[in-house]
Amino acid sequence: MSKIYDVIIVGAGPAGLAAALYAGRARLSTLVIEKIKDGGQIVITDEIENYPGAVEGESGPSLIKKMVDQANHFGAEKVFDTIVDVQLEGDVKVLKGNKDTYQGKTVIIATGASPKPIGCPGEKELTGKGVSYCATCDGNFFEDFEIYVVGGGDSAVEEAMYLTKFGRKVTLIHRRGELRAAKSIQEKAFANPKMAFMWDTVIDELKGEDILTSMVVRNLKTGEVKEIEADPEDGTFGVFVFIGYDPQSKVFEGKVNMEHGYIITDEDMRTNIPGVYAAGDIRVKSLRQVVTAAADGAIAAVQCEKYLG
Amino acid sequence: MIELTKENFEEEVLKAEGKVFVDFYGDGCVPCAALMPFVHQYAETYGDKLKFCALNTTKARRLAIAQKVMGLPVMAIYENGAQIDSLIKEDCTQETIEAMIKKHI
Numbered sequence: 001m002s003k004i005y006d007v008i009i010v011g012a013g014p015a016g017l018a019a020a021l022y023a024g025r026a027r028l029s030t031l032v033i034e035k036i037k038d039g040g041q042i043v044i045t046d047e048i049e050n051y052p053g054a055v056e057g058e059s060g061p062s063l064i065k066k067m068v069d070q071a072n073h074f075g076a077e078k079v080f081d082t083i084v085d086v087q088l089e090g091d092v093k094v095l096k097g098n099k100d101t102y103q104g105k106t107v108i109i110a111t112g113a114s115p116k117p118i119g120c121p122g123e124k125e126l127t128g129k130g131v132s133y134c135a136t137c138d139g140n141f142f143e144d145f146e147i148y149v150v151g152g153g154d155s156a157v158e159e160a161m162y163l164t165k166f167g168r169k170v171t172l173i174h175r176r177g178e179l180r181a182a183k184s185i186q187e188k189a190f191a192n193p194k195m196a197f198m199w200d201t202v203i204d205e206l207k208g209e210d211i212l213t214s215m216v217v218r219n220l221k222t223g224e225v226k227e228i229e230a231d232p233e234d235g236t237f238g239v240f241v242f243i244g245y246d247p248q249s250k251v252f253e254g255k256v257n258m259e260h261g262y263i264i265t266d267e268d269m270r271t272n273i274p275g276v277y278a279a280g281d282i283r284v285k286s287l288r289q290v291v292t293a294a295a296d297g298a299i300a301a302v303q304c305e306k307y308l309g
Numbered sequence: 310m311i312e313l314t315k316e317n318f319e320e321e322v323l324k325a326e327g328k329v330f331v332d333f334y335g336d337g338c339v340p341c342a343a344l345m346p347f348v349h350q351y352a353e354t355y356g357d358k359l360k361f362c363a364l365n366t367t368k369a370r371r372l373a374i375a376q377k378v379m380g381l382p383v384m385a386i387y388e389n390g391a392q393i394d395s396l397i398k399e400d401c402t403q404e405t406i407e408a409m410i411k412k413h414i
Contacts (some may be wrong), residue, residue: 036402037343044339061339080403098404114399128380128397135340137398140367141379210377236379 004092005031007304008104010083011078011248013040014290015280016110017067019296024074026305031102032071032078033095039064040112041245041281042290045133047158050182051290060136061153063290088255088276106275106304109252110297113245113281114287118150122206122215131239135159139166142238146231148173148215149240150203156188156242157181163240164194171196173203174221203239211236227245247282259284269300275307313364314396315372320364323390328338328413329360333376333383336367340401341382347403348384358414384412 006028009016016032023030037043045060054063072078081097088107095102115133117123123131130139139147139162147167149160152174158181164170172179172189177199179186191193198217204225205216213236214229230237247261255262256271256278262285263273263278271278279296281288311321311388313331322329332348334341348356352361366373366381373379376392384406385395394413 037340039339061337082402082404112379128383129377130379132380132398134338134340134380134398137335137340138380138383140335140337141370141374143370211379236374238379 003029003103005077005102005104006308007031007106007108007301008033008093008095008102009108009110010066010095011035011040011280011282012038012078013110013112013280013293014042014064014067015112015276015282015293015297015300016023016040016108017071018025018294019108019110019279019301020071020076020297021067021074021177022117022298022301023304024071025078025298026301027067027075028301028305028308030076031104032076033083033097033102034078035082036080038068041114044136045155045159047162048290049158067254083251086251088252088273091275103170105203106307107278108297108300108304109249109256109271109276109278109282110280110300111248111252111282112293113247115241116244116246118203118206118241118243119207120203122208126206126208129210130208131206131241133241134308135162135240138161138238138240142166144168145234147171147238147240148198148228149242150174151242151244152176152179152181153242153244154181154185157185159240159242160195161185161189161192164192164240167194167238169196170194171198173198173201173217175200175202177221180229195305208236214240215239245281245288249282267299268303269296270303275304277303310349311360311362313362313369315369318364318369320370321360322387325360325387327360327388329362329387330383330395330410330413331387332361332363333373333378333381333385334363335365335381338381340388340398344382344384344401344403344406347406351407355410355414359410376380
């Protein structure tokens with residue numbers, strides 16, 4: 001606990017790693033604290049098509065590996081720990097983890113967001129037993145099974161397309177009558193013979209003992225409720241949920257200004273506390289993408305350098 | 310760490326004497342790969358008190374499904390042929406895994 005870092009970055013996703021790269025290059029002593037794995041949400045993403053320079057074949061894990069190597073190259077230190085309490089006021093900020101306590105003159109909060117659950121009965125109990133939020137992790141279990149994907153944005157449609165590699169049929173369940181995903185992605189989805197669409201529909205309940213066997217869906221327009229059961233020969237099916245994200249900001253509650261759990265910053269990533277910045281998906285912003293997260297990280301690191309003088 | 314397969318799962322886990330720790334992982338599962346070094350470390354530390362095994366579910370999909378594992382990572386404790394404790398997906402962290410191991414030794 002003796003060392004006082006110039007910059008402590010919480011979270012090793014694209015925002016945190018970009019910040020580490022810029023801080024490292026500026027020769028600031030930099031520590032990155034990560035909970036479990038480098039990369040954040042992008043490592044559970046099959047294809048990155050919309051990050052400049054990441055062309056066909058670039059996956060989340062392959063892109064993040066380059067970012068990690070680059071940050072390491074410029075001298076950022078890394079520790080795996082979960083932060084449980086913070087003291088952000090004053091010249092030296094203190095972050096208390098499960099393993100150790102860390103001190104920094106500046107802090108960049110880049111904790112990101114985690115997949116939002118549907119919030120229906122049975123969902124928690126059946127997670128990992130038919131319900132999933134990670135296609136690259138779990139898609140393989142559903143080889144030749146029926147798969148349902150919930151959501152209508154870029155992630156939902158892209159992951160649904162990825163899952164057609166495994167499932168014999170992939171049905172997208174969306175609460176609206178049209179997709180929100182980029183047109184180029186939609187075109188591919190509509191042209192895919194394995195894809196089906198269930199419009200204006202939500203899942204009310206997921207059922208099964210130890211394993212998902214049926215679900216109750218409701219049509220929002222007609223009010224019709226029906227139960228979809230697993231093919232008796234399969235015994236189960238997959239439900240993959242991509243309906244947005246929840247900010248990972250609990251430990252900072254009451255310490256920095258927030259709006260619906262997202263941290264409020266100015267355009268230079270400053271929070272309301274001097275020396276404390278936020279970057280990436282954790283911020284209040286209009287576009288949460290790898291490219292905007294990385295940009296936030298760069299700006300935050302440069303602001304740390306200025307703040308330190 | 311004993312690497313499990315379709316062939317040896319029954320012998321090494323279900324018919325084993327005492328408790329067995331099983332790390333269910335898969336190809337392309339980044340969270341699984343991130344946790345792997347810690348599990349190996351625990352296997353070194355606690356290996357004399359608990360049997361440690363790992364199963365690549367990508368190569369043994371049906372076996373995993375039969376064990377009600379359809380999402381990764383899963384860390385489980387078996388005794389007398391049955392799963393008696395488990396951590397599924399987001400519940401798997403360094404701290405929770407070590408705590409579960411300590412509970413069963």
